[in-house]
Amino acid sequence: MTRIRIAPHLNGLVDAAQGGIASGLFARIVGGTARVRLMKPVPLDVDLDVRKGRGGAAAIEHDGSVIATVEPTAPFRHNAPLTPTYVDALEAAQRHPLHGVRHPFADCIVCSPTRPGGLGVVFGTSRLLPDVLIAPLSASTPFVADGALRPEMLWGALDCVSFPADLLPSRTVAVTGQLTAHIERAVAADERLVAVGWQTSTGTRSHRTASVVLDEAGRVVASGDMTWVEFAPPTATATALVQSVV
Structure with missing residues (x-):
């Protein structure tokens, strides 16, 4: 089983991982371009278990509870409403x-x-x-x-x-x-x-x-x-x- 540990300084809330950083780390599991659903605050400095599922998707668990899911998705590009310098x-x-x-x-x-x-x-x-x-x-x-x-x-x-x-x-x-x-x-x-x-x-x-x-x-x-x-x-x-x- 793969495990992920997020460093304690990578916080958003004081006691939980910053959501985007956690999602980006989870996205690596499925190849980079991904959709991540955060079901609970992601704990810091603990081992998170990765369970692979169908279609390349995966669940991230802590203490037997699913805290996030990640699945691959197609590349896409947005056009910004403005282009600031x-x-x-x-x-x-x-x-x-x-x-x-x-x-x-x-x-x-x-x-x-x-x-x-x-x-x-x-x-x-x-x-x-x-x-x-x-x-x-x-x-x-x-x-x-x-x-x-x-x-x-x-x-x-x-x-x-x-x-x-x-x-x-x-x-x-x-x-x-x-x-x-x-x-x-x-x-x-x-x-x-x-x-x-x-x-x-x-x-x-x-x-x-x-x-x-x-x-x-x-x-x-x-x-x-x-x-x-x-x-x-x-x-x-x-x-x-x-x-x-x-």
Whole structure:
């Protein structure tokens, strides 16, 4: 049986793996382009069992309980609603709507504006389209292997920048329930990239979003589709909420 262990510093919530990074690691099991459903928060620094299924799919288990499923899917590409430059993204990061606010993802390895040694995908709204989020992405040494940004970090960027923008004014918390992504090419360690996220539909408690990572020429490097689920009232647990995603 294959096992995966996610390093403790790769957190989204303080005690769980960042959803995009976890999904990117799970995607390796089926060849890279994949759809991952996160059924429970993914624990850190423990052995996760991988059980292969039919059609190339797999289930990821912890203590005998399925916490995620992953299945291969066809490559795809999104067209972003705008093509910001890296400078635009740096400027947008200064407008991050949660600067100075403590919230469940305040220490996220990917998007925290204050996390030492984080990936720095700090998003802000576009001046042209206020419902679109943009963020800078540049690799630093801890996230590089063999001269390239580790693919799961692209998954992480696709995830964070796709947070539903309409939830930000109310500071409503939502978690990633499902993520589908395709990476078109490896990203060199010295590249400066831009992540762009936008909303595609909204349900009662679920929000569907899309995102891309663009290179300095505005070409698509990676594309993603996400389903976000709002936290239930305080009497419900985050685990129960994630399990309810459809």
